[in-house]
Amino acid sequence: MDQAEPFIIAGETLAPGTLRDVGFPITTMATGTASSLAVRVLHGAKPGPAVFVSAAIHGDEIVGTAVVQRLAQEIDPQGLAGTVLLVPVANIFGFLNRSRYLPDRRDLNRSFPGSANGSLAGQVAHIFYREVVERCSLGIDIHSAAVHRYNLPQIRIAAGNNRLVELAMAFGAPVIIESPLRDGSLRDLAQKSGVDMLLLETGEGLRFDRLSIETGVAGVTRVLAHLGMIEADDGLSAVGIPARANRTMWVRAPRGGVMHPARQSGDPVREGDVLGCVTGLMDEEAHNMISPIDGIIIGHATLPVVHQGDALFHIAAIAHPERVGARIDSITEAILASEPEGSAQGMLDEDEVV
Ligand SMILES: [Zn+2]
Structure with missing residues (x-):
């Protein structure tokens, strides 16, 4: 059997089949306290590709942190071919402040490639890119919707890249969305x-939910199996084929007031279907919200207090929405019906973080 070479990172040398938690010093905070980027390195006994999984590039999008925590417990370097780098919190400052942004009000995901002498966001981007991203041939970056919004689990990939489509299909989230890349984003630079980069969007800001966490853990595991880095588990394969979309539309509040949703993420809709309504404070003058296309709802606002123009439903244009909706229902039911194992999963029922 082939034996992997040692893996050198942060001045440390990992023997094949071992793991190490390393920290990359980034900067000192206002109090003078040093801060560092935490990475778990799982270096497989056998040779293979290097893959990173990162969470909380937007500091309040913490559901990926729970996914990374589970992966940190479940991936065994003895049974691994290649190397997995786990980054539970990329934007450590936003995470501390429960904020999407850094204290310098910059968005880390618009700050790549950054520089060692740049802004706080630029320094974090620089270290993360140089020490983690550049060592890998594939990254899976996990985001959630903003606070008071929920996203159906969905993989977002750059348009027109067959390799990414293959990996996204292996991940097996219910929906794949192909979209252009934003300048300065991690995916753009990568x-x-x-x-190669897959972006998982799932769940709600500042919350954990079981569907997101289970979908994330199973998806990363499937991709690692697809790459031959771990043994494929037959139990992971029965997810059906994800639906693909390259066009999405937002439906906005037609007036300010109180929202009464009739649909939610995962529901199939047809053009003309009523998604819900917004009424005044006395429940008067209901204005309906209508789906402009056939598709699947991939995100919705969870806060009923809305201003006119607030984005309330996000719909992906998909052919055969009822068929896709039925499959999403069966995935959701299977995950939510499964019994959490052991004490570590007890936290998954506790969705309130703040
Ligand atoms: Zn995000």
Whole structure:
């Protein structure tokens, strides 16, 4: 059997089949306290590709942190071919402040590639990119909707890349969305550097939910199996084929007031279907919200207090929405019906974080 070479990171040398938690010093905070980026390195006994899984690039999008925590417990370097780098919190400052942004009000996901002498966001981007992203051939970056919004689990990939479509299909989230890349985003830079990236959008800001966590853990595991890094588990394969979309539309509040939703994420809709209504404070003058297309609802606002123009439903254009909706129902039911194992999963029923 082939034996992997040692893996050198942060000045440490990992023997094949071992793991190490390393920290990359980033900066000192206002109090003078040093801060560092935490990474768990799982270096497989056998040779193979290097893959990273990162969470909380937006500091309040914490559901990926729970996914990374589970992966940190479940991936055994003895049974691994290649190397997995786990980053539970990329934006450590936003995470501390329960904020999407850094204290310098910058968005880390618009700050790549950054620089060692740049802004706080630029320094974090620089270290994360140099020490984690550039070592890998594939990254899976996990985001959630903003606070008071929920996203159906969905993989977002750059348009027109067959390799990414293959990996996204292996991940097996209910929906795949192909979209252009934003300048300065991690995916934009990674693509220019030849690093394949999958972005998982799932769940709600500042919350954990079981569907998101289970979908994330199973999806990463399937991708690692697809790459031959771990043994494929037959129990992971029965997810059906994800639906693909390259066009999405927002439906906004037609007036300010109180929202009464009739539909939610995962529901199939037809053009003209009523999604819900917004009424005045006395429940008067209901204005309906209508789906402009056939598709699947991939995100919705969870806060009923709305201003006119607030984005309330996000719909992906998909053919055969009822068929896709039925499959999403069966995935959701299977995950929510499964019994959490052991004490570590007890936290999954506790969805309130703040
Ligand atoms: Zn995000």
